[in-house]
Amino acid sequence: xxxxxxxxxxxxxxxxxxxxxxxxxxxxxxxxxxxxxxxxxxxxxxxxxxxxxxxxxxxxxxxxxxxxxxxxxxxxxxxxxxxxxxxxxxxxxxxxxxxxxxxxxxxxxxxxxxxxxxxxxxxxxxxxxxxxxxxxxxxxxxxxxxxxxxxxxxxxxxxxxxxxxxxxxxxxxxxxxxxxxxxxxxxxxxxxxxxxxxxxxxxxxxxxxxxxxxxxxxxxxxxxxxxxxxxxxxxxxxxxxxxxxxxxxxxxxxxxxxxxxxxxxxxxxxxxxxxxxxxxxxxxxxxxxxxxxxxxxxxxxxxxxxxxxxxxxxxxxxxxxxxxxxxxxxxxxxxxxxxxxxxxxxxxxxxxxxxxxxxxxxxxxxxxxxxxxxxxxxxxxxxxxxxxxxxxxxxxxxxxxxxxxxxxxxxxxxxxxxxxxxxxxxxxxxxxxxxxxxxxxxxxxxxxxxxxxxxxxxxxxxxxxxxxxxxxxxxxxxxxxxxxxxxxxxxxxxxxxxxxxxxxxxxxxxxxxxxxxxxxxxxxxxxxxx
RNA sequence: GGGUCGCUAGCUCAGUGGUAGAGCAUUCGGCUUUUAACCGACUGGUCCUGGGUUCGAAUCCCAGGCGACCCA
Numbered sequence: 001x002x003x004x005x006x007x008x009x010x011x012x013x014x015x016x017x018x019x020x021x022x023x024x025x026x027x028x029x030x031x032x033x034x035x036x037x038x039x040x041x042x043x044x045x046x047x048x049x050x051x052x053x054x055x056x057x058x059x060x061x062x063x064x065x066x067x068x069x070x071x072x073x074x075x076x077x078x079x080x081x082x083x084x085x086x087x088x089x090x091x092x093x094x095x096x097x098x099x100x101x102x103x104x105x106x107x108x109x110x111x112x113x114x115x116x117x118x119x120x121x122x123x124x125x126x127x128x129x130x131x132x133x134x135x136x137x138x139x140x141x142x143x144x145x146x147x148x149x150x151x152x153x154x155x156x157x158x159x160x161x162x163x164x165x166x167x168x169x170x171x172x173x174x175x176x177x178x179x180x181x182x183x184x185x186x187x188x189x190x191x192x193x194x195x196x197x198x199x200x201x202x203x204x205x206x207x208x209x210x211x212x213x214x215x216x217x218x219x220x221x222x223x224x225x226x227x228x229x230x231x232x233x234x235x236x237x238x239x240x241x242x243x244x245x246x247x248x249x250x251x252x253x254x255x256x257x258x259x260x261x262x263x264x265x266x267x268x269x270x271x272x273x274x275x276x277x278x279x280x281x282x283x284x285x286x287x288x289x290x291x292x293x294x295x296x297x298x299x300x301x302x303x304x305x306x307x308x309x310x311x312x313x314x315x316x317x318x319x320x321x322x323x324x325x326x327x328x329x330x331x332x333x334x335x336x337x338x339x340x341x342x343x344x345x346x347x348x349x350x351x352x353x354x355x356x357x358x359x360x361x362x363x364x365x366x367x368x369x370x371x372x373x374x375x376x377x378x379x380x381x382x383x384x385x386x387x388x389x390x391x392x393x394x395x396x397x398x399x400x401x402x403x404x405x406x407x408x409x410x411x412x413x414x415x416x417x418x419x420x421x422x423x424x425x426x427x428x429x430x431x432x433x434x435x436x437x438x439x440x441x442x443x444x445x446x447x448x449x450x451x452x453x454x455x456x457x458x459x460x461x462x463x464x465x466x467x468x469x470x471x472x473x474x475x476x477x478x479x480x481x482x483x484x485x486x487x488x489x490x491x492x493x494x495x496x497x498x499x500x501x502x503x504x505x506x507x508x509x510x511x512x513x514x515x516x517x518x519x520x521x522x523x524x525x526x527x528x529x530x
Numbered sequence: 531g532g533g534u535c536g537c538u539a540g541c542u543c544a545g546u547g548g549u550a551g552a553g554c555a556u557u558c559g560g561c562u563u564u565u566a567a568c569c570g571a572c573u574g575g576u577c578c579u580g581g582g583u584u585c586g587a588a589u590c591c592c593a594g595g596c597g598a599c600c601c602a
Binding site: 026027080082087106142162164165166167175178187371502513 | 531537539540541542543553554555556557560561562563564565566567568573574575578595596597598599602
């Protein structure tokens with residue numbers, strides 16, 4: 001598993017003493033010294049009696065200079081060392097926070113003398129910032145007011161070979177933070193908070209849906225025919241079946257099969273994959289939740305959506321109002337609802353419902369400053385362009401946009417009273433699409449026609465269009481109850497609730513191009529100097 | 531895909547044509563109330579890569595890599 005290209009794994013036989021190599025060599029030497037002293041540098045267990053945050057809370061009222069007769073055993077990473085001749089202070093960090101270790105020579109030598117008569121000197125010599133240490137002792141608040149564990153015994157649990165980033169400035173290089181997220185997590189507490197909140201959000205969603213009687217299911221990632229969205233798929237290959245497979249671009253079509261099968265409330269929270277560019281709002285693999293409820297329509301699902309997200313915001317951030325990049329966003333119900341036609345008319349002055357002719361619609365849109373309408377194949381597409389260009393960015397507070405044109409909604413049920421439209425909604429927050437739901441199309445004949453239109457686009461070279469999923473049509477022919485479905489982009493929701501500017505801040509290991517590999521070995525292998 | 535900006539020690543950053551720098555970390559010495567500890571000494575470099583211009587390039591030019599932001 002050794003990687004030659006890693007900047008932090010210099011060759012072990014490399015005798016030059018450039019910075020990192022020298023530090024690493026010195027620490028490997030300490031590993032040997034620990035072994036010779038009978039202290040394993042890589043321990044097996046350590047009894048932990050308290051997370052340090054619990055201690056900070058429990059002794060919040062302990063006076064400066066006071067000691068508590070309270071035994072604790074803790075473990076964590078040394079984040080900082082302040083060492084004197086016969087006294088040392090370490091800052092120890094566990095998952096919950098930090099606490100100071102008060103290490104005085106007299107106490108440690110008295111307590112550990114039998115095991116190691118040089119215990120304090122070895123502590124000074126053989127520990128470094130970055131090491132993982134176990135410590136047992138009592139609670140004390142120092143004269144300067146810092147809550148501390150007055151250490152009686154310590155043990156090296158894991159010796160660290162590589163230096164931590166600057167203790168004051170931390171790690172700020174964004175590329176390095178993403179590539180070596182473990183270092184980012186060690187030194188940047190707010191990054192740990194983000195991923196803790198992310199877990200709280202998904203847990204809260206599961207709890208909410210569980211209480212409503214939803215069943216969590218798992219559907220295939222590997223598919224012979226991707227569908228349920230318009231996106232380019234990733235292609236992979238199954239060796240023994242000798243066939244190409246695609247990574248799913250949505251969970252929709254399989255979840256609907258579950259509804260056909262009789263599960264009336266199902267959801268899947270999982271990863272989908274879309275073969276598209278990378279930006280602050282796009283990662284090629286991202287997490288969605290899709291949920292389906294039989295016998296409900298899009299009005300029911302809008303109600304569920306705002307109830308659920310309001311509850312999540314409250315439980316995760318402690319408020320229904322969050323600040324996103326300096327802007328206050330209120331998730332308090334009720335949220336604004338506006339039809340797509342109304343929204344576009346409000347921003348452009350154009351009433352697209354009046355058009356019968358595509359050319360007329362394009363002309364009006366262009367006159368209103370909407371770009372790139374030439375390629376639009378229908379009035380609905382022009383309307384959608386107008387919406388994306390003139391409206392989307394302006395929808396800051398949570399807003400449901402409803403009643404989309406059928407041309408851009410191939411899986412939605414026709415609107416019960418508005419010809420040409422479907423019963424669909426999308427949720428926009430801080431100008432971004434955050435959720436998408438609709439009364440599901442259950443008519444298998446209509447569905448086949450719509451998917452065949454998509455298939456024709458694919459034939460014509462549209463890489464984001466899908467073929468007809470025959471088995472899905474077959475499922476609909478057995479009969480799907482009236483159903484509403486909805487999907488949420490979990491990453492984007494987490495971004496808003498954690499005030500993250502980039503989707504990469506809420507994905508632990510975002511996709512990055514590999515750093516250029518060391519060209520030295522290639523140069524050696526290649527006799528030709530190009 | 532286009533534009534702008536960035537890449538120098540483990541980390542954070544100075545350095546705009548003339549010997550490669552600072553702080554922190556590391557190493558050594560001192561210190562029993564520190565918390566960006568302090569004091570003293572030292573060490574540490576593929577200046578992202580490859581070409582070019584020049585007596586001389588971290589610096590100027592060209593190409594490439596990776597990243598950030600903006601636009602599409």
